[in-house]
Amino acid sequence: MAAVSKVGIVGSGAAGLTAAVLLADAGIDVEILEKETGPSPLGSGITLQGNALRIFRQLGIWDEIAAKGFAFSELGFRAPDPAGTVLSVTDDARTGGADLPATLGMYRPDLADALRRRAVNAGARISYGTKVKGVEQDGSSVTVITDDGDRLSYDLLIGADGLHSAVRTAIGIKTEPEPTGMGIWRAFVERPAEVVRTDLTYGGPCYIAGYCPTGDDTMYAYLVEDAQERSVEDGPKIMAGLAAAYGGPWKEITASLDHSARVNYTRFTAHLVDGPWNRGRVVIIGDAAHSCPPTIAQGAAMAVEDAAVLAELLTNGEELNDALWEAFTERRLARARTVVRGSVQLGQWMLDGEIRNADVPGLIGSVAATVTQPA
Ligand SMILES: Cc1cc2nc3c(=O)[nH]c(=O)nc-3n(C[C@H](O)[C@H](O)[C@H](O)COP(=O)(O)OP(=O)(O)OC[C@H]3O[C@@H](n4cnc5c(N)ncnc54)[C@H](O)[C@@H]3O)c2cc1C
The missing domain is CATH 3.50.50.60 (FAD/NAD(P)-binding domain)
Incomplete structure (x- = not known):
């Protein structure tokens, strides 16, 4: 009972x-x-x-x-440079146990x-x-x-x-x-073949530029900036502008950010x-x-x-x-x-x-x- x-x-x-x-x-x-x-x-x-x-x-x-x-179990870090230089790739913590992927x-x-x-x-x-x-x-x-x-x-x-x-x-x-002072752009786009794990870039025009594969053909990319008034209609253009500083797969991600791209903006709390x-x-x-x-x-x-x-x-x-x-x-x-x-x-x-x-x-x-x- x-x-x-x-x-x-x-x-x-x-x-x-x-x-x-x-x-x-x-x-x-x-x-x-x-x-x-x-x-x-x-x-x-x-x-x-x-x-x-x-x-x-x-x-x-x-x-x-x-x-x-x-599914993936590695985490990468890239430099905020035009080449998107890979700084490190490490095994991520498998917080659900050894028999589940990290992510x-x-x-x-x-x-x-x-x-x-x-x-x-x-x-x-x-x-x-x-x-x-x-x-x-x-x-x-x-x-x-x-x-x-x-x-x-x-x-x-x-x-x-x-x-x-x-x-x-x-x-x-x-x-x-309470607002923390940051806002995030997220775009759901086609996955370039190169994107097989999350890579994070700290710095450049954004606090964080990152992405995560979500399926055979899909992924989402995100850019974190100071929270501010933003027009979601202009989202693809704004994201493409911010992403231009980042290298590696960001070139292909940026190319898929046309006006049909699914983009949203959210403030952190x-x-x-x-x-x-x-x-x-x-x-x-x-x-x-x-x-x-x-x-x-x-x-x-x-x-x-x-x-x-x-x-x-x-x-x-x-x-x-x-x-x-x-x-x-x-x-x-x-x-x-x-x-x-x-x-x-x-x-x-x-x-x-x-x-x-x-x-x-x-x-x-x-x-x-x-x-x-x-x-
Ligand atoms: C930008 C952003 C990115 C994030 N990314 C991640 C991530 O990558 N990984 C992660 O683990 N977490 C992430 N999170 C956090 C994650 O999305 C939330 O913690 C999670 O979705 C919370 O789930 P929930 O069921 O508590 O609430 P919700 O998913 O918000 O569900 C609440 C439900 O209640 C309904 N509801 C609300 N008010 C009423 C009402 N009065 N009467 C009836 N129904 C009502 C809503 O319609 C909704 O369906 C992110 C959050 C943000 C803001």
């Missing part, structure tokens, strides 16, 4: 869908409330580290996503599709076009109020509703994502709800509880780990009590803090012009050592 029998989940991102799979597999009644009217067919690429892959293997979707994505690059909608099908097959229901605006609870149940005025009741509500979480606000948590992530029968996970600039590419990994640990405690526990919430805080808070602090520090060294003298391998190594331990 699990600690709950009927769970509402707000949000069908990686965190919400992972929790849905594991809870529905355990025979719990799961309903996901999603404000969008359906799955988005568009998106950029994502860099999934081994500790995220370990959770996807637990969900039983590893073979499927491995076949769609592009899988993927097209985000393909990952979302695999998770969504797995959740529905497990028995979870997804209610699209359902925007949550309020939450009420008493000692024995929690009621969600939707934009349409519907009232839906559950034993437990999981707020997996991302950065601007309505659930977080509804339960009185005041922590909000950081936050951490520094204490328990629940209030009574409502808990937040994933980007609702913490966010970090993707300088170490751990956001989605942390989100799915939150979901897996919460599901484990709920399915193994007999009661939704203080001990369960203390165990959840104990297993998640310090780990998320390490990732958020490390990711922010790396960006701050760049903003302060100290990256050349900073101990980047030390910082990345210590975050990797933390997340290599199973969540």
